Amino acid sequence: MIDRTELWIVIIGLGLGSFALRFAFTGLVGNRQLPAWLMRHLRYTAVGILPAIIAPAVLWPAAMGGNYDLPRISAALVTLALGLVWKNVVGAILGGIATLLALQYLLT
Numbered sequence: 001m002i003d004r005t006e007l008w009i010v011i012i013g014l015g016l017g018s019f020a021l022r023f024a025f026t027g028l029v030g031n032r033q034l035p036a037w038l039m040r041h042l043r044y045t046a047v048g049i050l051p052a053i054i055a056p057a058v059l060w061p062a063a064m065g066g067n068y069d070l071p072r073i074s075a076a077l078v079t080l081a082l083g084l085v086w087k088n089v090v091g092a093i094l095g096g097i098a099t100l101l102a103l104q105y106l107l108t
Helices: 004-028 036-042 045-059 070-086 089-107
Strands: none
Touching: 045 070, 070 089
16 A cells, blocks of 8 residues: 555645646646647647547456457447548447447347
8 A cells, every 4th residue: 555645745746747737838828829830739639539548448348357348349340430421529429339338238
């Protein structure tokens, strides 16, 4: 176990670091126009973050002991296909959720 003092030092340090990163953009740069090259790269932030959050849950699901799970892989593929065809993020996500829930119901 971690000592209580060490735990609070880590929590406070992470909070200060998180605040400093956010303040760098909102507090220091908030009134100024960002360069076009930076704005172009920031547009892809969500595109990079969403797969990084979802991929581990699909490829190594903790609920399945790290083994592949047909409903999760199928839902990910359906979501990808719907996103490519419809060009609608919300529709793709809802289609993936429906696929996941339907396959989990049918296979259990």
